[in-house]
Structures are given as C-alpha cells and as structure tokens.
Amino acid sequence: MTKLSERVLSMEESVTLKAAAKAKQLASQGRDILPLTLGQPDFVTPQNIQEAAIAAITDGRASFYTQASGLPELKEAVGTYFEQFYGYTISPNQVVAGTGAKFILYAFFMTVINPLDEVIIPTPYWVSYADQIKMAEGVPVFVDATQENHFKVTVEQLEAARTTKTKVLLLNSPSNPTGMVYTREELQAIGDWAVAHDILILADDIYGRLVYNGTTFTPISSLSEAIKKQTIVINGVSKTYAMTGWRVGFAVGDSEIIAGMSKIISQTTSNLTTVSQYAAIEALTGSQDTVETMRQAFEERLNTIYPLLCEVPGFEVVKPQGAFYFFPNVTKAMEMKGYTNVTDFTDAILEETGVALVTGEGFGAPENVRLSYATDLDTLKEAVSRLKAFMEAE
Numbered sequence: 001m002t003k004l005s006e007r008v009l010s011m012e013e014s015v016t017l018k019a020a021a022k023a024k025q026l027a028s029q030g031r032d033i034l035p036l037t038l039g040q041p042d043f044v045t046p047q048n049i050q051e052a053a054i055a056a057i058t059d060g061r062a063s064f065y066t067q068a069s070g071l072p073e074l075k076e077a078v079g080t081y082f083e084q085f086y087g088y089t090i091s092p093n094q095v096v097a098g099t100g101a102k103f104i105l106y107a108f109f110m111t112v113i114n115p116l117d118e119v120i121i122p123t124p125y126w127v128s129y130a131d132q133i134k135m136a137e138g139v140p141v142f143v144d145a146t147q148e149n150h151f152k153v154t155v156e157q158l159e160a161a162r163t164t165k166t167k168v169l170l171l172n173s174p175s176n177p178t179g180m181v182y183t184r185e186e187l188q189a190i191g192d193w194a195v196a197h198d199i200l201i202l203a204d205d206i207y208g209r210l211v212y213n214g215t216t217f218t219p220i221s222s223l224s225e226a227i228k229k230q231t232i233v234i235n236g237v238s239k240t241y242a243m244t245g246w247r248v249g250f251a252v253g254d255s256e257i258i259a260g261m262s263k264i265i266s267q268t269t270s271n272l273t274t275v276s277q278y279a280a281i282e283a284l285t286g287s288q289d290t291v292e293t294m295r296q297a298f299e300e301r302l303n304t305i306y307p308l309l310c311e312v313p314g315f316e317v318v319k320p321q322g323a324f325y326f327f328p329n330v331t332k333a334m335e336m337k338g339y340t341n342v343t344d345f346t347d348a349i350l351e352e353t354g355v356a357l358v359t360g361e362g363f364g365a366p367e368n369v370r371l372s373y374a375t376d377l378d379t380l381k382e383a384v385s386r387l388k389a390f391m392e393a394e
Contacts, residue, residue, distance in 0.1 A: 011131050015362030016370075019346075023356035034383045035356045036371045039176060039324065043242040043297075045279070046290040052282035053275050062275035069262035070097030070250070074277045077284040078250055085209070086219050088228065093255045096262050097277065099269050101206050101236035101249030104261070106132050107268075108202060108232060108251060111260035113138035117167040119202075122153040123364035124327065126176045126204070130364075141166070142364055147318055147329055151178035152186065155193045168200045171220060174207040177327045177363050177370040179320020181211060184218045191220050191227035201231040209240040209291060211322040212299040221253075232257055239323075240291055241283040248272060248280040298324050301373045301380060308384045309371075313391040324374040327360070331367045333391060342366050353386040 002009070020037040027033040056062040069075075075095040082090050098104045105128070113119070113136040121129055122145040130140040143161050145151045158169065171190065173182040182190070194201050201220060208217045221231040232253035238244040251261060271277075306319050309326055314333025317326060330345065339345040343359040346369055350356050360368030373380055 007135060010134065012127075012362065014127050016127055016358050019356060019358045023350065026350070026354075026356075032354045033350075033356055034354055034379055034386070036373070036375065036380075036383055037356050037358050038374075039239070039372055040244045040374055041239065041242040041294060041324075042375045043290075043294050045243050045246070046241065046283075046287075048286050048290075049241060049243065049279050049282045052286070053279040056275050056278035062278060064274065066271040066274055066277060068266040068271050069258075070095065070272060071274075071277045071281075074250075074281055077281040078252065081284040082252060086233075087222050090252055091255070094258055095250060095252055096258045096265065097248065097250040097272050097280075098261075098265050099249070099272050100247040101204070101234055101238065102128060103269065104234055104236070104249040104251050105129070105202075105204070106135070107261040107264040108234070108257070109133055109136040109138065110264050111257055112168065112200060114167075116165060118163060118165045119168040119170055120158060120161050120166060120199075121170045121364075122151075122172075124151065124175075124177055124360065124368065125170070125364050126172060127362040129170060138167075139165070145178075145180075147316075150318060151175060151180040151327075152182055153190075155189050158190065158193060162197060162199070166197070166199055168202050169194055170202045170204065172204040172206075173220075174211060174217065174320075174322025176207065176323050177325050177358075177360075177365075177368075178318070179323045179325050179327065180318075181215050181217060181321040182220075184216075184223070187218055187220045188223050191223050191230070195224075195226045195230050199230070201227070202234065203231050204234045206234065206236055206239055207323040208235070210295055210298060210324060212295075212302055213321070215321040217322065229254065237280050237283045242290075242294060243279065243283065246273075246276040246279055248276050248283075298373065301377055304377060305373055305380050305384060308381065309387075312384065312388045315387070315391075324372060326371040326373065327363075327365070327368050328371070329367050330360075330369050336391065342369060345369075349387065349390060353390045355383045355386050355390075 023035040075092040115137040117138045133140045145153045221228045236249035316329040346359040358370040
C-alpha cells in the first residue's frame with residue numbers, strides 16, 4: 001500500500017523550479033552554467049523598502065502575529081495602490097494578503113471551486129495553475145492561444161469551451177510565459193462575455209507594471225462596474241519591486257470571496273510574515289522611481305536580445321510586450337538536432353552548452369522553451385551566443 005495520496009501522485013513538480021534546481025546542482029559541481037530559468041529579477045530589493053523592514057524589526061512591530069488576512073495598514077496600502085494604478089477605490093474587506101501570489105491563487109481556487117467545476121485556462125499557461133485547480137478538485141479546461149494570434153484567445157474560442165460547469169476564466173496579462181498583453185478592446189469583449197454568462201474572472205496581474213516599447217497594461221477589472229464585480233485580481237510585490245524572497249501576494253475583489261480566502265489562510269499559513277508586510281506597505285506607497293529604473297533595464301534587455309535570439313537557427317520568436325520571458329517555438333530546431341521531445345531538447349542544451357532553459361511542456365506548449373531575461377545583458381548575450389553555436393554545430 002502506497003503511503004502517498006492520489007492527489008500527490010497525480011501532481012506534477014513545477015518545471016521552472018525543477019529546471020532551476022538542476023542548474024544549481026550542475027553549477028555546484030563546477031560547471032559553467034548560465035541560468036535563464038526563474039522569473040526572478042536580478043535586482044536587489046530597493047533601499048527604501050529594506051529600511052522600512054529594518055525599522056519594523058528594530059521597533060518591535062515585526063515580532064508578533066497579525067490578522068490572518070493581513071495588517072489593516074497593508075490593506076490600506078493596497079487600496080492606495082489600486083487608486084493610483086487601477087483607477088478605482090476599494091474597501092479593506094475587499095483585500096486579502098498572503099504568502100506570495102502563488103498561495104493566494106491556491107486560496108482562491110480552494111474558496112470558489114467545487115468538485116468538477118471547470119476553469120478555462122488559455123494556453124500557454126503558468127505552470128502551477130492546472131495542478132492547483134486539480135488540488136481543489138476542479139477541472140482545468142485548456143483553450144489554445146496560438147502563436148499566430150500572438151498567444152491570445154478570442155471570445156469565440158472561450159464560448160466554444162464554455163459548459164454548464166464553467167465557473168472561472170483565468171486571464172494572465174502580461175503573460176508568463178509568452179509576455180503577450182491583451183488590448184483594452186480584447187479585454188472588454190472577454191469581460192462582457194464573462195459577465196453575460198456569470199463566469200468569474202481571475203485576473204493574474206502580477207506583471208502589470210512590466211510592459212515595454214509603448215505597450216499599455218489595461219486591468220480588466222477597470223473596464224466597467226459589472227466586469228469589476230465579476231473579477232478577482234491577483235497581484236503582489238515580487239516582480240515589480242524585486243521582492244521575490246519576501247513572499248507577498250494579495251487578492252482584491254468580491255468581499256464574500258475575499259472572506260472565504262481569509263478562512264483558508266487562517267487554517268493554513270496564518271498571517272503573512274509580519275516584517276514582509278511592513279516592507280510591502282513601503283513598496284506600494286513609497287517612491288516608485290526604482291520600479292521605472294528596473295522596467296527600463298528589462299526593456300533594454302528585451303530590445304537587445306530579441307534580434308540576437310531571432311538569429312539562432314530553428315528558433316521562431318514572437319517579440320514579447322511585457323513580463324521578462326522569451327518563449328520561442330523550437331520545432332524546427334528540434335528537427336535540425338534530431339529531437340522529438342522538447343524536454344529532452346532542453347536537457348541536451350543544458351548538458352552541452354550550460355544554458356539552463358525551461359521546457360515548454362509544463363506550460364502546455366510542447367513546441368516551445370522559455371528563457372528568462374531577468375538577468376544581466378552580458379549573461380544573456382553569452383547564453384544566446386552558446387545557443388547559436390549549438391544549433392550551428394554539425
């Protein structure tokens with residue numbers, strides 16, 4: 001008799017974390033590894049945020065439990081942030097904070113999903129969505145967002161996937177792994193469709209501040225009162241403020257759903273680490289200058305590396321508009337090197353070149369690989385140079 005639950009046995013390990021762990025293992029053995037796996041900014045958390053955390057430790061505020069759903073001051077800070085960047089006001093009972101946006105997503109699914117409820121997910125998708133839905137006994141329903149349509153789905157595709165069990169549409173814009181961004185018009189049509197069919201919208205906006213080359217991020221929740229009522233926004237400070245290690249995520253939306261998520265948190269993690277809450281307050285309400293500095297750095301990397309990556313034989317690349325990932329189709333590259341499986345191809349690249357990428361299989365895209373450009377330009381240039389040499393070798 002196995003000691004493991006069917007839930008765990010059927011669950012996939014995160015391919016991004018698995019790839020990062022393998023790269024670290026090889027580097028520890030003395031291998032020259034260039035890790036392009038994790039969605040982690042290479043910047044240090046801004047000084048003003050560090051100082052706010054240190055002050056909370058020094059004066060004792062960080063020493064104690066807080067409300068499970070987050071400090072009142074943090075909820076007020078989220079409200080201030082939404083007024084500034086979303087253009088509408090929220091009340092404290094519409095906010096819940098927790099240990100990273102990933103866990104906030106989990107709390108949402110556990111709150112709203114009943115067995116066999118369906119969640120529509122455009123593919124390619126972030127690796128943890130599907131397994132979290134399955135953990136809540138829901139059913140992920142995948143809708144193919146093709147490269148020809150810049151990795152975006154249409155209302156017609158969503159309608160074709162809708163059934164009487166459809167409860168949630170998951171929308172991630174800017175997208176991990178593709179970097180695509182939906183336009184206001186596209187979002188309006190999708191939002192109106194969801195409202196018409198009483199389908200909840202889960203808007204994963206974690207990369208909303210990281211858009212490039214004149215692209216505009218439009219929060220779907222800002223388009224109308226009806227769409228806003230139908231939407232739960234997931235966000236956090238990890239990507240925008242270079243705070244991945246602080247583990248701060250939050251959700252904003254319907255107060256009944258938020259209260260349910262707070263219950264889940266109260267019976268699992270309890271409150272988000274207190275010192276991280278004080279750091280997040282400063283991030284959301286303090287100077288935003290460093291955000292723009294980092295955004296400009298990502299934009300420079302995107303614009304510098306994109307044409308170089310396009311020169312790698314067999315790599316077909318759509319230029320991203322946001323986030324910090326390239327997601328090239330490598331079908332031709334695999335054929336050139338004699339591979340039929342993208343994970344095997346990715347492993348071969350790591351072994352032969354030292355460039356650590358992430359297989360597209362975990363994103364629902366078995367013809368693609370993901371490269372993070374959340375690292376310095378020299379490393380990125382060297383990585384692309386190695387990829388080109390690998391593909392050009394006989």
